[in-house]
Structure formats: C-alpha cells, structure tokens
Amino acid sequence: MKLDRRNFLTLGGSLVAGGVVGTTLSPLPWKLMDDSAIWTQNWPWTPVPPDGAASFNHSICTLCPGKCGITVKKVESRAIKIEGRKDFPVNQGGICILGLAGLQLLYGPTRIETPLLKTAGGGFKKISWDEAVSLLAKKLEELRSSGKPESVAALTGSDTGVTAALIKRFLFAYGSPNFISEQTFKDTYKIALKKMQALQGEVVFDIENADYVLSLGSGIIEGWDSPVKMIKANSALKTKKAFLCQVEPRLSMTAAKADKWLPVIPGTETDLVWGILHVILNQALYNKEFVAENTTGIERLSQLAQPYTLEKVSAATGIKSSDILSVATQFAKAAKPIAVCGKGQGSTPESMGHIMAVHALNALMGSVNREGGVIALNPASYISWTNPEQDETGKNGFGKERVDGAGKGNYPDTPFLANRFISAINGQGKSPVEALLVSGSNPLYSFTDTAAVKKAFEKIPFIVSFSSFMDETAKVATLILPSHTNLERFEDVSLCLGSGKSVIGLSTPVVEPKFDTRHTGDAVILLAKKLGGSVANAFSWESFEACLTETLGDKWESLKESGFLENPESLIAAGTRIDFSVVAEPKSMAPEGDAASYPLILIPYDSLRLAHMAVGSPPFLLKTVEDTVLKKNDILVEINPQTASKLNLSEKKYAMLKTPKGAVRVKIHLFEGIMPGVIAMARGLGHTAYDDYLSGKGVNFNELIGPMEDPISGLDVSYGIRATLTNA
C-alpha cells in the first residue's frame, strides 16, 4: 500500500482511535488514577508515628485546681493520649478539654528548655543550672548581708502542697514574711467561715446531693470549682430532676442549662440575696430547729434584711418581684437547698459582704455541714514540719511588716493580698521588693489592670520565674529556672469531696523530663544549700522527692502504688455556732467609671474552651473557640441587639471599646442572651507571650479593668467596669 497523505491520516487516525478505545476499556486509566492518588500522597514529610509497646500510666492533672485523675497512654517512651482515670473519685473517667490537650503543653514549642538569663539587649542567654542557682544565691546573699532579707518576696498560684510549703519555709529561714499566693472565691468563702463560725477549714459545695441550687453567677458547668466534678454534679441534678436557678446578666451555658435563668444587673447580686433573706426571715420560712441549735444573732440579720423589700430589690436588680418571691419560697421549701457564689470559674475573690450573706442564706436553711450543703473539712495535715531555726538576720527580716499588709490591721483574716502587693510596689519611691520569685502564676497576664502590674514589675530589679513556658511573666524575668511540666514531676494534691471525705493524691511523672528542667522544689533546696548557714540547715532533704517521701511518711508507698488515699483525718471541721451578727452591713459595689460617660457595663465570661489563669491555652483549645468569639485576630464583644441598634453597631463590624482603664478595637457580636446595657468579653485571649497559636489573638480582658478593693478583706473583687462602644 502506498503511503500517501490520505492513507497516512486514515491509518494514523485509526491507530489513535483504537488506542483510545483500547486504553479506556483496559484497567490502565483506573490504575493510573489510583496510583497517582497514592504517589501524590506519599510525601516524606507526612509523619508515620512509630509503633511500639503500649502502656497506661496513672497520675493526677494539676493544670487547674480541679485535680482530676488521669491515665496517660504511652507508646514506648512517648505519651500519646491523656484520658480520665476511671476509678478516681473526682472525675470518674471524665476529663476536661484542657486536660485532654495536655500533651500539646508537654511537647509544645513554648517550653523553656534550660535556665535562662536576661541579657543587656533584652534577650535571653542559656546558662547551666549551677550558674543559675549561684547567680540567684549571690543576689540573695547580697540583699541579706545588706540587712534587707524582707525585700525578697515570692508570688505563687496556690499555697497548698509541699512545693509551696518549701518556698514558704525558704522565706522563713531566709528572713522574709513576703510569701503571697493568688486567692480565689473559695479562699474568700474560707474567710467568711472564719469570721462567722471561727472555723479554719476547706470548703466543699455538695451540689450533686442538693435538690435546689441557687447559683449567683457561678459557672457550674463552665469550670467553676472542680470542672469535671461539677459537670458530673450537674448531670446528677438533671437525672434526679433537681432545680437549678442561675442568677447572671448573661445567658452562660450554666444559665442555658438551668431550670430558671434570672438575668441580673451586674453588681447587684448581693441585693438579691438580701431580698431572699428578707422573704425567708419575714415569713419565717427558715429551718427553725437548725437556727435555734446552731446559730446566734438572727435578730441582727432580720434587722439588716428589713430594708430589702421586694420592690426595692426588684428596682436594684432588674428582676421581677414575683420572680424574687418565687425563688425565695422555692429555695426555702426545698429539702436540701444550697446557695453558691463565685462568678464564672470562681478564679477571682468575691466580696465578703456577698459571701457572708450567701453563707447566712445557707445557714438559715440548715445547709451547712450536711449532705447537699456547704461542708467544711479539716484541711489535710500531712505537712507537719517544725519551723526551722532562724539566725538573727532571718528573725529580724521575718518580723518585718508584710508588703501587702495582709493578716493584720484592717485585714486580720486575709492571708494574702496580691493586689495590694502590686500597689505597694507602685507606690512612691523605690520598690520595697528587690527580688521576686514567681511560681505557678502569670501575674502579667492574669491580674487585673495589666498596665499597673507591668509598671510594678519594671520597678522590681530582680525577677525570677519558675515557669515551664515562656509566658508573659517569664518574658520580663531576669532569671528563669524552668520547672518540669505537670507530666514530668511529683506533686502532692489534697482534695475535698462533696461527700465530706478528703483525699490525698499524688501526681506522678509519666514521662522523663524532656528538657534540662528541674522541679521547683529541687531548685529551692539547691538555692538554700548554696546560701549556707541557717538557710541551708532548714533543708535537710537531698531532693524534692526525698522531702516528699519523708513528709508523706507511711503514705508514700501506697500513694505511689494507687495514686490516691482517703484521708482518715477528714472529719467535718467543728466550729462555733454560726454568728449572724458578724454579717456585714450590705454595701453596694458599683463598677468603676461614671455612668454618664460610660453608659455600658463590661463583664468578662469564662469558658472551658479558653484557659485564663497561669496556663495558656494549647492549640487544640483555640480550635474549639467559636468564630463569634474570635475571628482572625479580632475578639468579638457580645451585645444585646437592642443596645447595639441604639448605638448604631452591627454584627461583625469593628467598634472601639473604651473603659476608664484602656481602649481597644473589637468586633461586635449581637447576642440576645445578654442584658441590654451590658457587654461581655471572653477571658483567656490577648496573650502577648507563648506561640503563634495563641499570641496576638484578641484582647486580654484584664487590660480593660482595674482592681476593686473589698473593704472587709482588702482583696480585688472586681467583676466588671463601665464602658463605651462606638463605631470604628
């Protein structure tokens, strides 16, 4: 056949057509498609997590005051998952969102890997532990030899446990009275117990066994008290159809799940309590038997309650008279009513006037030291060290006035006043504190009026941080002695359960320390030994573990074995009769700012999805934050549509939020669940430290609010501030 143009095209065309038909009918294209999918997915950078022997390790999560039992799943030496421990009395297998994300903290990029020293340029340089401890010892030795040991202070997140006790002991031997711990609403409730029934005990709220819960803004299912325990208690309430009444300006999740939500004007909750007291006392609805046997001074209480008529309380609180009356009568008629306070997560103190009125309400119904009521427990007493010997300098220094003025004068029952500590440093002249040790606390983020705290820290010449993470406070420290994280260290834990039992727990390391970090207890012991003399003599232990072993004595072995022990000494603390006559005269505490220039009231809200205290939220938590709370780097502020339309503000639009403390740009989120005239902002955002997953997102609520001092306790009890919102 002659290969002319026609034939060439015909043949070529047939070949192509045949090829196409043939290939299509063959498995080739499907095989290629499948292979291409597989080839394009086999990237060397897609990790293949190594497999190995799995093990399960019990410990206790110490990321928040809740103290849940956890079981950490490991593959070889890697921790791969944190779960709730099933047989642990607090959480019975449940676990909160922060605990679950704990491995992102352990393996996260903001860990401090070695001791660090601030350089002249403002950066940090890595130093060895020996250098770091010597440097600190030298500084403290200088202050001591110049006769100013009291100018050294320590600020901690909590004052329970052996680590805090070691820091306290160090200051005692060294010669400083200035140990300061952050205070929560529970600490203020303890002060109320001391004042009203001369009782020194831990407080437990036995919500799950109550049948009527009156919550004054407590975020019972949003992290209040012990988060998982309380969520479980709430489920128990639902199962047995108990009643929950939530008093709060905003429809929080607790309010949304409550049987009754009473929106209240912020700051007038105490008026409502007095209104309820008024009804109960006037109609003699209280538990007469209990009151006769266990209380004194009811006449005085009646006298104080007299002015709180329904009309007056209704006008102050914005709650209908009929609602106040029905809550009061339902509360009084319940078999096991309980009133609880501590707004949001209860991480900040409450005013004494408020707490004493709430405790009076519980006492009137006999809901004190009984099932379903407020229970006081003897604090665990396993730390029974004798005070060490002080030398002359130590004795003199320790005898000096505390910088914060706590424990005497106007505030005899308040152990620590962190807010007054900051204002004392910010006072005239030189800072009374020349060296500050910070452990388990991030004051530059979590204290109100961040600008003032920053100013105070700038005045302190030498700051030492024991943080595991590069948080706001660590960033300004002179020296960082990084601690192991909660999963790498021993820590003793004491827990109080609603059943009137207390438990001693042991948080045990589940992984080897990842970096060159040390337990803060070990750092303190090393420091004391370096200082020598009576300070060194106060610490006979070789290490923190040795100290813990000795302190726990015969409990140590079984604690290491089982993780927790019921405390045999956990009897309900006795006390005197409940004295109603010491209940403070009601005093309203208006938020800072004048109503004319700041017509709105700004309040914070807490959520389990954002950590707002010493620990920063890991990336998983940010992932669960709704886009009506944070959008890109903008925080959204909740406002009632009615208020918004008056101010000409609309959804997702920018606005300027101004308070007497500061101004920030925010976005608007219209929410029907907030009282007109009130605006709310999430706590836990606006970090300037940590990593790109958390830093620079939103606004820190504490920058916008100042401290509000309670006249009785001296503590910062601010709950909100006046504000304006304008279009921006």
Add this chain to the structure above:
Amino acid sequence: MNKTHNTQKAKKYGMVIDLDKCTGCGACMVACMAENNVPFKKDETNKLDSITWMHLYKLTNGKAFPETEICYLPRPCMHCEGAHGHPPCVSVCPATATDYDHGTGIVSQIYTRCFGCRYCMGACPYHARYFNWWDPVWPEGMKEYLSPNVSPRMRGVVEKCSFCFHRYQLAMDKAYHEGRKELEEHEYQSSCTQACPAGAITFGDLNNPDHQVHKIARPDNEHGGKPSATNVFRLLERLGTNPKVYYMSSREWVRRLGDNYLPHEKTGEIALGKQKGHH
C-alpha cells in the same frame, strides 16, 4: 461490601447524645483531635477549613431577651446506613475511598485512596467531612504525641469521624487473643464518649437489645432505624439517610431544629412522602 464476610451477627454501632446533659464544654472535640492525630493551624477561625471531626453547633430558639435559649449539639459523622448500606457519601465516591461496613455499620475513609474530588463533602448533608487544603504542620517537637493507631493525613484528602474504628480493631484483637469473638459493651467506646465529663454520650451496638444505646433510642429497624423513644430524634430524619447518631432533648424547640419542618408539621412527625429512601 462484604455482606456475608462476617459470620457473627452484624453489629450496628451508634450513639445517643443527651443534649440536656451536654454542656458544650468542648471536651469531645479535643478528645477526638487528640485520639485521631487531627492537625491544627495557626488560625482556626475560618470554620470552613477548620478540621473538627466532632463539631459543636450552637443552637438558639431565636427568641429575644430574656426568652432566649441556647443549646449545644455535638456532631460526629452520622455513619448513615441509608437504605441497605448506601450512605450519601459512599454512593458518590468514584475512588471507593469511603465504604459502608455491614459488619459494624461504620462508614470508613481510606485516606490514601482518596484523590480529593470532594463529591462526598457535597453529598453529606451533615457537613461531617473535611478536606485537607494543606499538608498538616506540627510545631517542633509536637509530632512526639502522634498516635501510631491512626495515620496522619496529607494535603488533598478528605477525612472524617471513624467512630474511632481503630479502637474497635484493638478491642477485637484483644478479644480474639483471649479466644472470644464478641465484645463486651465497655470494650469498644469512642474517645469522645469516654472523655465526656457530663456523661452525655452513650455508644454501643444499636442491634443489641442489652446495650444502652438500644435501650435509650429504641431504634425501629423495620423503619430505617427511626427512634421510638420519646424525645429522641435524628438529624434530617426525612432525608432517609438513616443515621446512627441519635439525640435526646426535653426541649421541643431543640428537637424541631433537627429537621426542616413546615409550619403545619408537628415536631417528631416526619412525613416521608413518596420517597422510599433510594436515591
């Protein structure tokens, strides 16, 4: 696919979520992310590209202050059975990357088979499927916590809730090792169920009358698994997707939001019309 493969009685794993107990705390979301090597990005506020196998939706009754009510609704994959094991997503997948397992009732997802056409995402009425627009990036050191039981995914594939199928495999391995072929109810529980602090999630075999899920939801298997217990409902019941996730709420407005009701229709009374569940 393999209808006759399993000689055991077919299981139908499912979930009942008590919305009265759910507190919207987010523990289920993170329990899932931590269990299943779910990646995260620096900005997760664009919820369209934020991968959350378990997602919490905030519902509202739409009323003005102070009559407003809100409720959270956790949404895993519904593991729809459709009619005779044809879930909407499985029916459209050209790569057989997703399949319905008749032995367990679980809708699988094989990442390396998926070539990212996202038909399944379009077909899923529950927005339960997520696409990896980028390769996942873990910050320095964080790959340490990745679980060997779940493959990390790569750019270009779809992923979704698997009812923690690897936990089923591990439990079955253990059972076989001990000479058993059946699992106890507690042996196979999803990560979210286990973590939920409120105890709002119940997980188990809907075919097994002894399992809690069966007792609570009382599925009517003759009629596409429709719940016969009061206050129990499924999402978009009338689509005939036959999902295996049941919800419980004592609030009528919440149950009503579970489907698209016409004004005259009563909550819970779904008229399926002529449609017989086939697509």
